[in-house]
Amino acid sequence: ARIVTLPGDGVGPEVTAAAVAVLDAVAAHYDHTFDYEQHLIGGCAIDATGEPLPADALAACKSADAVLLGAVGGPKWSDPSAPVRPEQGLLALRAALGVYANLRPLQVHPALTALSPLKDDKLRNVDVLFVRELTGGAYFGAKTRTVDTATDECKYTVVEVERVVRRAFELARGRRHKVTSVDKANVLETSRLWRSTVQRIAADYPDVKLEHQLVDSMAMLLLTQPASYDVVVTENLFGDILTDEAAALAGSLGLLPSASLGEGARGLYEPIHGSAPDIAGKGVANPVGAILSAAMLLRHSLGLEEEAGAVEAAVEHVLEHGPRSRDIGGDAGTAAIREAVVAALD
Amino acid sequence: ARIVTLPGDGVGPEVTAAAVAVLDAVAAHYDHTFDYEQHLIGGCAIDATGEPLPADALAACKSADAVLLGAVGGPKWSDPSAPVRPEQGLLALRAALGVYANLRPLQVHPALTALSPLKDDKLRNVDVLFVRELTGGAYFGAKTRTVDTATDECKYTVVEVERVVRRAFELARGRRHKVTSVDKANVLETSRLWRSTVQRIAADYPDVKLEHQLVDSMAMLLLTQPASYDVVVTENLFGDILTDEAAALAGSLGLLPSASLGEGARGLYEPIHGSAPDIAGKGVANPVGAILSAAMLLRHSLGLEEEAGAVEAAVEHVLEHGPRSRDIGGDAGTAAIREAVVAALD
Numbered sequence: 001a002r003i004v005t006l007p008g009d010g011v012g013p014e015v016t017a018a019a020v021a022v023l024d025a026v027a028a029h030y031d032h033t034f035d036y037e038q039h040l041i042g043g044c045a046i047d048a049t050g051e052p053l054p055a056d057a058l059a060a061c062k063s064a065d066a067v068l069l070g071a072v073g074g075p076k077w078s079d080p081s082a083p084v085r086p087e088q089g090l091l092a093l094r095a096a097l098g099v100y101a102n103l104r105p106l107q108v109h110p111a112l113t114a115l116s117p118l119k120d121d122k123l124r125n126v127d128v129l130f131v132r133e134l135t136g137g138a139y140f141g142a143k144t145r146t147v148d149t150a151t152d153e154c155k156y157t158v159v160e161v162e163r164v165v166r167r168a169f170e171l172a173r174g175r176r177h178k179v180t181s182v183d184k185a186n187v188l189e190t191s192r193l194w195r196s197t198v199q200r201i202a203a204d205y206p207d208v209k210l211e212h213q214l215v216d217s218m219a220m221l222l223l224t225q226p227a228s229y230d231v232v233v234t235e236n237l238f239g240d241i242l243t244d245e246a247a248a249l250a251g252s253l254g255l256l257p258s259a260s261l262g263e264g265a266r267g268l269y270e271p272i273h274g275s276a277p278d279i280a281g282k283g284v285a286n287p288v289g290a291i292l293s294a295a296m297l298l299r300h301s302l303g304l305e306e307e308a309g310a311v312e313a314a315v316e317h318v319l320e321h322g323p324r325s326r327d328i329g330g331d332a333g334t335a336a337i338r339e340a341v342v343a344a345l346d
Numbered sequence: 347a348r349i350v351t352l353p354g355d356g357v358g359p360e361v362t363a364a365a366v367a368v369l370d371a372v373a374a375h376y377d378h379t380f381d382y383e384q385h386l387i388g389g390c391a392i393d394a395t396g397e398p399l400p401a402d403a404l405a406a407c408k409s410a411d412a413v414l415l416g417a418v419g420g421p422k423w424s425d426p427s428a429p430v431r432p433e434q435g436l437l438a439l440r441a442a443l444g445v446y447a448n449l450r451p452l453q454v455h456p457a458l459t460a461l462s463p464l465k466d467d468k469l470r471n472v473d474v475l476f477v478r479e480l481t482g483g484a485y486f487g488a489k490t491r492t493v494d495t496a497t498d499e500c501k502y503t504v505v506e507v508e509r510v511v512r513r514a515f516e517l518a519r520g521r522r523h524k525v526t527s528v529d530k531a532n533v534l535e536t537s538r539l540w541r542s543t544v545q546r547i548a549a550d551y552p553d554v555k556l557e558h559q560l561v562d563s564m565a566m567l568l569l570t571q572p573a574s575y576d577v578v579v580t581e582n583l584f585g586d587i588l589t590d591e592a593a594a595l596a597g598s599l600g601l602l603p604s605a606s607l608g609e610g611a612r613g614l615y616e617p618i619h620g621s622a623p624d625i626a627g628k629g630v631a632n633p634v635g636a637i638l639s640a641a642m643l644l645r646h647s648l649g650l651e652e653e654a655g656a657v658e659a660a661v662e663h664v665l666e667h668g669p670r671s672r673d674i675g676g677d678a679g680t681a682a683i684r685e686a687v688v689a690a691l692d
């Protein structure tokens with residue numbers, strides 16, 4: 001299998017290297033061959049080439065089986081009005097790969113509930129899979145700017161809504177058969193299109209229970225009854241906000257993976273944490289989010305379900321027995337966590 | 347002073363009546379005269395007149411000193427694709443009154459921390475004032491809809507941003523001198539206009555500390571470090587989501603008030619809870635959010651700071667010593683809470 005790695009900025013290179021080490025251990029153990037090709041994205045790409053996503057990086061991603069990304073951005077490139085910005089590389093990559101469904105699983109490890117801002121009783125049985133639409137909405141709509149006015153257009157077509165919602169229903173069938181669709185249908189036209197499309201598609205999945213929530217209510221319900229959700233599907237910007245809110249429940253951003261999928265098997269995998277410039281280069285970043293992203297890569301792009309499960313079980317073991325990185329109350333570095341996960345694989 | 351009441355739907359009439367009773371007690375105690383005029387809004391207005399905000403209701407609001415609203419909406423009118431909907435009345439009223447600054451204070455009463463989903467240590471010293479832009483953005487932008495496409499335009503002018511941001515800075519001067527501005531400037535053009543306007547205005551307030559947060563990060567930070575925020579200012583839709591998220595911290599939605607202000611003293615006051623159809627008409631709704639909204643009315647529209655403080659102190663007393671309504675673990679009804687607050691006023 002051909003895997004493109006895009007380590008990016010900040011702690012990106014450190015956590016990506018750890019994830020690759022775990023993939024190598026999987027390859028050795030199960031007798032697979034993974035070929036890696038590394039490319040630039042984000043701030044480091046701007047510095048080297050002037051562009052946040054150089055053409056050769058994009059071409060490599062388009063012909064790979066899977067892409068493993070670290071993080072983009074940092075204080076050096078943080079001016080939101082600069083003409084060229086690291087995030088543009090990420091957004092362009094998502095669009096070019098057509099990865100319209102961003103999967104963000106959330107579970108709260110029982111050994112880590114003390115780190116969560118939520119009370120322990122709220123965290124019991126939390127197991128949510130967010131499915132965020134990733135290539136539409138206000139992120140990619142027309143923008144205008146004059147001296148005294150700015151606009152962003154949020155646009156959705158029925159086709160865009162249908163494909164991501166179908167993915168959510170399919171995923172719910174492999175889980176607890178419940179889909180919660182989030183919109184703002186009492187105010188937004190795009191949300192009314194979203195809701196009516198969801199309603200129509202739901203008819204094809206009579207075995208899956210559907211509920212609709214308004215985004216403001218959902219922001220509250222995620223805190224008051226997080227254990228009642230299974231698959232949560234929503235549009236791009238609402239998904240951006242709600243998945244970060246939900247991520248706070250896990251105790252550390254460093255733990256959470258994501259997978260972005262389109263029509264074929266090819267996918268883009270990245271931890272949900274950012275480039276964490278404050279700890280970059282110190283060898284202390286938590287690689288678990290990146291390692292679990294690699295597990296999702298094995299499952300969704302390479303069809304290696306057993307191997308994915310083995311990586312997840314190894315991470316579980318390490319979270320339970322240690323070592324632990326700083327963000328979750330330990331003092332182990334990135335390399336120690338990586339080695340512990342590799343050791344637990346065997 | 348002339349006050350228009352818009353009880354609206356569901357529990358709206360019950361909680362509005364309780365707030366009016368408290369205003370009457372204030373009037374008697376401090377020798378003021380408040381004249382009330384009641385009008386229809388929302389679902390009950392649709393049923394009676396076909397319109398969610400009848401012309402006479404709007405005219406009365408426009409010539410009043412203040413408007414006290416209960417809640418709008420309910421299952422009877424909940425189809426988001428219906429041509430006439432209760433929320434339209436509320437949105438039209440906000441726009442017509444020009445109340446561009448929606449103030450939503452959040453404090454977590456020490457006697458109620460057990461009800462919050464957050465751990466007790468996170469709740470200590472939480473005292474946030476959200477200032478949500480209320481008459482712009484995607485709520486009021488152009489919308490289009492065809493069979494297979496929908497769009498919503500989010501538009502902001504510098505003038506719209508400037509006036510609400512100035513209000514936030516002014517309010518911060520009467521508090522802890524800190525403003526957190528929330529946007530999505532790494533993706534949205536309206537957010538870049540928002541951020542550059544905030545930066546320019548901040549120069550007029552050198553005594554106020556300013557920080558910018560991205561809306562996704564803020565959704566997380568509200569849970570991990572809620573006590574570190576003073577005034578939080580943001581655009582309409584982000585404010586809708588973040589204030590509901592924050593409201594979950596208080597333990598019950600029934601406790602929280604809001605004030606919507608424009609250029610003059612006239613304002614629109616409403617509890618942040620909805621019409622709660624499940625408990626409507628049972629006499630058990632918590633009137634505290636409506637009563638505290640009336641306190642904000644006294645302060646912001648009538649300039650009666652002492653009276654406002656007296657109502658808030660009376661509510662504090664009742665929250666501490668009881669009686670308590672069902673939503674906060676007691677069994678007292680709306681009338682009992684109202685009477686307890688009135689008694690504590692003396």
Ligand SMILES: CC(C)[C@H](C(=O)O)[C@@H](O)C(=O)O
Binds near residue numbers: 240532562
């Ligand atoms: C970096 C940023 C553009 C991105 C987004 O908003 O999609 C990030 O917050 C994410 O959620 O992956």
Ligand SMILES: CC(C)[C@H](C(=O)O)[C@@H](O)C(=O)O
Binds near residue numbers: 187216433436437586
């Ligand atoms: C009822 C609805 C239109 C309204 C809004 O979204 O503004 C409500 O959620 C609020 O926050 O006051």
